[in-house]
Amino acid sequence: MPIPGNLLSATTETIDPNTSGWTSHLNCTILPGIGGRTGGGGCLSVRSVAAGEMQARTVSSYPITSGATYYAFADTAGVVGERIGIRWMFGGIQLAITWSVPTTGSSSAWHRVSVAGVAPGGATHAQVLLSSTETAGSVSHFWENVYLGAPIRTIGNLLPFNTESTEVDATGWAPVVNASISRQVPVMGWAVDNYLAGGQTLAMTAVAAGNASILAVDRPTVTPGQEYLAYAYLQPPTVASTAWIELRYYDSNGNQIQATRSTLGPPTPATGMYRQRVSDKAPANAATCSLAAGLDGASAGQVLRLETIVITAAPELQSGTVVPYADGSFEQGVAGWTVVSGVATLARTSPWGDSYFEGSYSLAITSSTASASTVRSARFPVTEGVNWRALLLAHPDAGSWSTVGVRIRWYDAADTDLGASTGVNWGMPGSSWYALPSDAVAPAGATQAAIELVVTATATASVLHVDQVVLWEVLPQTAVEAHSDDGYITLTLREMPLDFYLSLYRVTPDGARSLVRGASGLIDMQPIVSDLLVVEDHEAPLGVPVYYLAAIRNADGTTASSRASETVTLTLADANTAWLKDPANPQRSMRVLVQRAPDWQRPIEQASFVVRGRRNKVVLSGRRQGLEGNLAIWTRSDEEREALHLLLDSGNTLLWQAAPGMGVTDMYVSVAQITESRVGALAQEQWRAWTLPLVEQDMPTTVGVNGAAGRTWQDILTEFATWQDVLTEFATWEDVFLNRRTG
Structure with missing residues (x-):
């Protein structure tokens, strides 16, 4: 699947099925390569014309916002080191290039390079540059899995993007004792879909023999009594010394009041990146926290590298556990x-x-x-x-x-x-x-x-x-609750077995089963990644008792176990109203006052032929199509009117649900050109009469419920210094919720 948020097209990102997204920028030719790790297996072969630096760039320039931070990364392989850059443009004019630190070595195995920078004043577009300096002509360097877009950071991290990743610079960190700080790009392979891991690492070098340590400059706020988890990937030196990370808490005056250390167990072999974790509860007088890292018993010149550095609320190993x-x-x-x-x-x-x-x-x-x-x-x-x-x-x-x-x-x-x-x-x-x-x-x-x-x-x-x-x-394994005022049912599944697959059905009294929608579409053979699953079913029928059947399956699709919920019914208090819902964006769904139900038509494609000498025509017919008609509704306030516009703006397939007994079954519809009319002569009158031309549709099967999993207000606090920054980055509160940025 394409990298979420990538400004590059899927073809440019994966170099599948061709190299059309790339062109030569300096001393190279562009060729298709094989052996890539993404979908189609293709990659970009950049071949040197002569010895010296060669550069390839994206054919397209991508619109960006001046002053915003952008991030680029790629996976690469070759016989020399390499770097990646972001080329800032105004029209067709190059304003500047932000380059990554060159890799410290080379490898024919896939490894990650990356860079981030702030778009300079006047920049309106950006391109990605790929660079390596070959020692001869006709030498190929290989690239794929290329990203350009907003910074990718760990959801829930109290530390900002640059402190987590050091992709812009190392200013988020300061030496504490016997240490200097730099950035390095070791040859490091990551999973192709590990988008949190970049190429540039934070490097702490021991100035002299002895203990050495560094500390994050940031002091994110904490809640006393809350347990927090900090972790980082560590690459320790190969010569014996002890690597550690430490979660530190401070009071409102900035005094350190608690430090909890976690030492990296000696890895074998000590050449890769090793994730080390540390956790503790914030003491009663804690106001802020930070993360330190270091080496005990270091030799002069030893280097400790860090990557993906995070402080977050500690996860529960089991939902509701009281064990820290x-x-x-x-x-x-x-x-x-x-x-x-x-x-x-x-x-x-x-x-x-x-x-x-x-x-x-x-x-x-x-x-x-x-x-x-x-x-x-x-x-x-x-x-x-x-x-x-x-x-x-x-x-x-x-x-x-x-x-x-x-x-x-x-x-x-x-x-x-x-x-x-x-x-x-x-x-x-x-x-x-x-x-x-x-x-x-x-x-x-x-x-x-x-x-x-x-x-x-x-x-x-x-x-x-x-x-x-x-x-x-021990709470009920399966719980269900109807929210009739908001038109949906909440299903809670506890103690779910990990590493199995889930198919979730809504069952009506006639025994008919319908798959329930989740974040990735209908929940059918969805991997179980948490012991707790909460599903909001916004497509449950009105006035019909339903229950839910959870089928827990093996990888081959066979059923390992199943469980059923109690029966529950959604009601609609006012039969003169109906629900219009967007299955992909249930936050937009609204209840409207119905003026008149449609007079339905069912079109059919026909061709008629007159046969000489025969009284009756010969008519050839296609299959009769679904229902079409005009739904007349009212909105009673400016807020309802604006909400209806928001619901209709996307053009998505909607679900129309009327009260039982009104002669209308639940129906998925598309809405054509709408008419909004005033109902009186007074300009201050807020009521509007609407005509919505409906065309019956099939239920969308691949559409998932939009959202930003795990995103909280803490993420907004971490990423944006002022409310003006939030207003600049997002057009609506819904965009804030979905992390849908204007840039």
Whole structure:
């Protein structure tokens, strides 16, 4: 699929099916290449005419906004280093070029180069330049997966784009001790669809032997008590030293009040990029935060590189879990886990990526003898009288284990031990990752709970790995709610199994099934990527009881399991009104007052022939077409009138829904030229009479519900310094919601 937001055409981006989007700019010829990683497998071969720098550029110039930041990247391969640039234009005149830092080496394998810059004053268009300096003529350099557009940043990141990526410069970072800062472009391969990873990295160089560190200049605001997660890709030096990142909190006076460090486990081999995570709750007097990184025991000249640097609200390993990320993921250590009894010892797995289910590490429980040990977590807040479920994933790594018991220990507000639940003992028959749940109702007075594991080794030097530990109040797996005033039904699916596929149906009393629409179109064999799914069904019928059937499928389409919701009905209080909905943009849907329903026509293509000597003509007919007619409605205020214009402006297929018993079934329609008439002579009269010519349509199947997944006001706060910047970048509030920029 095309890169979201790319100003370049799909052909120019992927060089499939041809090279028509590219032309020679300096000392080269353009040829089609093979072996690309995107859809059709094509790539751009830029061949040198003579030794020296050669440059290719896009044929087209793309409209841009002066003063805005733009980003370009490409995947490339060749025998020399390379760089990418953005060429700023006014008409056909070149105003400036913003070049990336050249790569530190070369590779015949695909790797990423990128650059970002602010469009200079007077610039109206931009082109992408691809450059390499060959040592001879007739040498090819290869390019594909090219992007030009707005900066691509991590949704929810509290740090701005340039601090996350250093694509513009390194001004988002400052040395703390024994360090200098620069930008470098190592030869680094990324997944073809990892659009967050660029080519330019933040490079910290140790000035002298000893500890060295740097710190992000930005101080994003935080909420006391909220848990935050910071992470970055680290490329440590190959010579021994300890690389780390640190999440720091500051009070309103700028004083550092807390620092939580996470050390990179020694990777093997230490040549790539390794994502390291750190998390902690903001203390009560926290106002801002930042991220530090460094090397302990560095040698003079050692370099630590960072890429995709993020601070964000910590994710839930399970929807509703009360276990903090650090205690459930073990990314920075064993957190609050301790050995209560027995010979077991606890540690974070090593090296980096050796054994994990989530993140890069897990908890390693080692028993030196064949015996039982009890391991307990820290305490987490709970509510008495409700059912709680503890769940963890366990993997026997060495030796053998007979059972792993999972139970919940309860405490009151005074930290008094109220006893443990009965728990469940699980056998460990092999070496896979096993999900081990245990349910219990919190007793009266319970305000805290800890998760206890009773692990029984049956051999010396046995090792058990544990990851993704969660504890949550068990809510209904499937819940449904009708919102009749707003014309839609909300379906909530909890505890969904990851790595399966979902097909979601709406079922009416006659047994008919209809697929429900999601962000990517109708939900049919959609990958399950979260344990929680909330769907708003804006196409549910009015006055008809419906329920929802979730079919959870294997990759081959066979059904692994299924679940059904309760029955629910949408109502329409006023039979004189009807809904007009845009399935792709439900925020535009509106209820209108009906003046008169259409008098339907059903056109048909016919050709008639007069046969000499016969009384009757011979008529050849096509198939009779769908309904066509004029719907007459009123709007009763200027707000309704503007809302109807917004609904109709796109020309999208709409859904018309009338009250049951009005002789009209739900119908997808296109609307032709509309007529808006005044209903009185007074200029101040706000009522309008509308005539909407409708043509029946098939239900759109590939249209998804527009939105910006995960986007919050925090993203607006991070990206824009003033409200004027927001007004400049977006035409409407809907554009803010959808992240649809004018540039």
